[in-house]
Amino acid sequence: MWNDVQYCTHGTLPPPPQKPPTCLKTTPNYVVLHGKPETTHNYLLLPSCRITGIECPFLETPQAANYWNDAWENARPGGAVPVQYRSIGLGINSMGARHFQQMHIHMAGVSDGTQLRLQDLEKKGLVATSPSHWNNPKYQVGITGSKGVRTYRALVLPDLARNLFALVDRYVVIPSGLNMADQTLIVVPKMTTAGFAGAFYVLSSDNSIHDGTSTCDQLLVYAP
Template identity: 60%
Template sequence: MWDDVQYCVQHPKEARCLNTTSNYVVLHGKPESGRNFLLSPTCRINGIECPFLEHADVANYWSDAWVNAKPGGAVPVRADFIGLGINSQTARQFNQLHIHMAGVVEKTQQQLHDLEAQKRIAISPGRWSQYLVFLTGTKGNRTYRALLLDSLNYNLFALLDKYVVSPPTTMTMAHQTLIVVPKKAGKDYTGDFYVLNSDESLHDGTDTCDELLVYA
């Protein structure tokens, strides 16, 4: 993947380089479809475990992914419901940071709406680790920590490390998966975002975003 990123930086007009900027490149995922894209930084970052991602001046790759994937974006995901995700170190295939831009399991949006109405989703990052929910993915019910944010103007990696992973827990960033589900009301996105995290330390937890995202 890093070779692909470098190629697009050098040849930004090539058809396989869907959007090339100074900070990131958007590529097709595999298999190629209208709902399977990847956003990868133009600098060398292995993945979610890299401390560099928590620096205050790091690019906001989650916001960049949404700007591309949303309806009317540079590389819009052709799905009624859109999801963004990153896998843990153990679940990923490539050691170059990449955010999946894909569809999301259709019932996920309604499940999250219902959980929010029941006040079962954190509205403050400081309480993120305390709000555990079950969501139905492609392999059954999985446990996620659920947070609602009013925008993506936050460093999600830093929030995850500070409020979920850091001591006194024995968890590490390398084992985490992170998923963003833009909130939708009717046909329109509201500007709010459900942020989901899981890892295998949770009962029925998972270290991959693939169970909630739909690529084909």
């Protein structure tokens, strides 16, 4: 993946037999590429600088770009690389669950069931409204994905202005004595029949919680 970034940003051909990627969008801070399989709801946003993954401390600094908001601005309806699915999901895997050593945020779909489940949990008061409450067991909720029900810590935010990497480290990882490398993060924009509802569900999980998961792949929809 780093070779792909280098090609998009500097025109450096990847070593054979790797083929040059299709650069869907290139900026000073990131590039957008197709995911695999290539569908209209499977894209990747990768930093243009060398960042291995979720565990990199640089992601929590003010110098890091707001990659989550960048992903949303591209994936949203009307964005530069819109995810063509009723509901959108953004996600990053833990170190153990990823296959490539260049950070990438998946821009994909989520099922109607996931969207409705999150809205129902919010109505029942089972989604934290402040990052400081994110680690409360009350907000550990079960959501059905491709491998059955998994447990996530659920938070709702009005926007993606704050650094999500810093939030999960400060309010979940450090208080619980966990490792940032083991975390998965998923963002699901709240959608209604009228469109984007002006809020984002942010899900954190890892294998330290009962039925937790270290991958975002169980909630995101990549294939047709």
